[in-house]
Amino acid sequence: MELAAVEQLVRPDHLLRKVKKYIDFEFIRKKTAPYYSSNERVGGRPPVDPVLLFKMLFVGYLYGIRSERRLELEVRDNIAYRWFLGLSFYDRVPDHSTISQNRRRRFLGTSIYQEIFDEIVLQAMKKGFIKGEVLYTDSTHIKANANKKKFRLEQVPESTKGYLAELEQAVEADRVQHGKKQLATRKEVTVKTRETKISKTDPDSGYMVREGKPEGFF
Numbered sequence: 001m002e003l004a005a006v007e008q009l010v011r012p013d014h015l016l017r018k019v020k021k022y023i024d025f026e027f028i029r030k031k032t033a034p035y036y037s038s039n040e041r042v043g044g045r046p047p048v049d050p051v052l053l054f055k056m057l058f059v060g061y062l063y064g065i066r067s068e069r070r071l072e073l074e075v076r077d078n079i080a081y082r083w084f085l086g087l088s089f090y091d092r093v094p095d096h097s098t099i100s101q102n103r104r105r106r107f108l109g110t111s112i113y114q115e116i117f118d119e120i121v122l123q124a125m126k127k128g129f130i131k132g133e134v135l136y137t138d139s140t141h142i143k144a145n146a147n148k149k150k151f152r153l154e155q156v157p158e159s160t161k162g163y164l165a166e167l168e169q170a171v172e173a174d175r176v177q178h179g180k181k182q183l184a185t186r187k188e189v190t191v192k193t194r195e196t197k198i199s200k201t202d203p204d205s206g207y208m209v210r211e212g213k214p215e216g217f218f
Contacts, residue, residue: 006083015062016084022127028054028116035106048094053102054116055085056094060167061117068096068167103167151197 010017032050059081060071075081076093087093107113124130 006079006088009079010083011080014080016059016080019062020084022129023120023123025051025055025058025120027119031115031119032107032112035110035112048098048102052085052087053094053099056099057113058120059084066167068099071099072096100167147199147201150200152200154196154198 028051032054036047036050056071056075059065059075060068063074065071065074072093072095075085075087082089082091082093121130
């Protein structure tokens with residue numbers, strides 16, 4: 001048996017250390033307060049801390065985890081995620097169904113996800129991390145083996161609502177895989193979309209337009 005603190009096992013230059021140092025997530029508690037009943041603890045289990053709930057979703061958004069079930073497993077196994085969320089080695093990770101039900105019931109029809117995302121971005125801007133003007137990426141784009149004349153136009157969701165839509169699709173796929181019936185269709189908030197080109201020969205590629213260079217799928 002060895003004794004170790006979660007803090008000691010997270011490398012000093014980890015991205016989540018920088019996020020935790022400069023972003024204060026406590027505003028989430030006040031922002032979500034109207035959606036929690038004062039007597040909610042009576043007659044049932046207490047709700048999951050909203051700060052923990054939304055920080056989990058932040059981890060999923062930041063690291064491209066597109067399933068709530070997968071998010072639960074990743075947090076369970078990843079020490080850095082546990083540390084960021086304030087969970088010890090033995091603390092239970094919130095079940096994926098808890099995240100899903102809060103999204104589908106408690107926060108249904110609200111703009112709370114976008115409000116929280118916007119506040120995090122504003123905090124980052126105040127700290128001088130981003131200016132909100134130009135986004136630079138360090139990457140190498142490889143031209144896809146796709147005919148740029150064969151494509152279909154498709155409306156895709158933007159911003160955090162797009163991520164939530166992907167989570168919803170993952171829930172439905174998971175239920176089908178486990179032989180469960182589909183959940184009742186719920187009317188969500190209006191999702192802002194944009195039109196993009198989807199290749200018919202390589203649907204996984206993305207269409208790119210670059211200044212001074214030929215456009216195509218990469």
